[in-house]
Amino acid sequence: MEKLNPYLTFPGNCEEAFNFYKSVFGGDFSYIGRFRDIPSEEGLSIPEDRMNKIMHIVLPLGEKCLLMGSDCDDGWCPDVVVGNNVSLSINTETKEQADQLFESLCSEGKITMQIGDVFWGSYYGMCTDKFGVTWIINYSKPEGNT
Template sequence: MEKLNPYLNFPGNCEEAFNFYKSVFGGEFAYLGRFADIPSDEGMVIPEHKLNKIMHIALPLGKECLLMGSDCDEGWCPEVVVGNNVTLSINVESREQADKLFEGLCNGGKINMQIGDVFWGSYYGMCTDKYGVTWMINYVKPEGNS
């Protein structure tokens, strides 16, 4: 495994929260993407009122950790309730390792997003294990590989 990072879900105030974290920890966002940035060929229908909300944001905390987050959209993550709004995001070193961890963590749990190739260039999936912990498995594919 390469890294384990905390992923925070918010009920619509992710940008406000991350601007606060940025003021506390310093630094610059490594990524800020909105739901409006999702390519139309992905087949996702995003309601108009959510287009400007945060799809994904990352704030480096030192050299080895990213604090990441998003505004949680109905249907792909549990309802945001304080206490369940933290997800563990694992960046792995291979597609095979991603499949193994995803299969293991989903056993007896719920698949929130089937693992597969995604538009941002990774191999990614999300599930909630049988104990209620939500996991993101992410393999960043080498450039030029599918």
């Protein structure tokens, strides 16, 4: 396993929260993606009022940890309730490791997003395990390997 990072979801105020965390921890965002950035060929119908909300944001906390987050407030994912708004994101070293972890963690749980290739170039999936913990599995493919 390469890294394990906290992933926070918010009911529409992710940008405000991450600006606060940035003021506390310092540093700069290494990525900000909004729902308007999803390519149209993905076939998703994104409501106009959601376009400027945060799809994915990353704030490095030192060299070994990333604080990540997104807005999740209108049926695109489970309702945000304090207590279920933290997920664990695993970045794996290989695609095979990603598959093995995903299969094991999803066993007797619920798949939110089947693991597979995604438009940002990773191999990615989401699930909730049988104990109610949400997991994000990500393998960042080497450039040129799609």
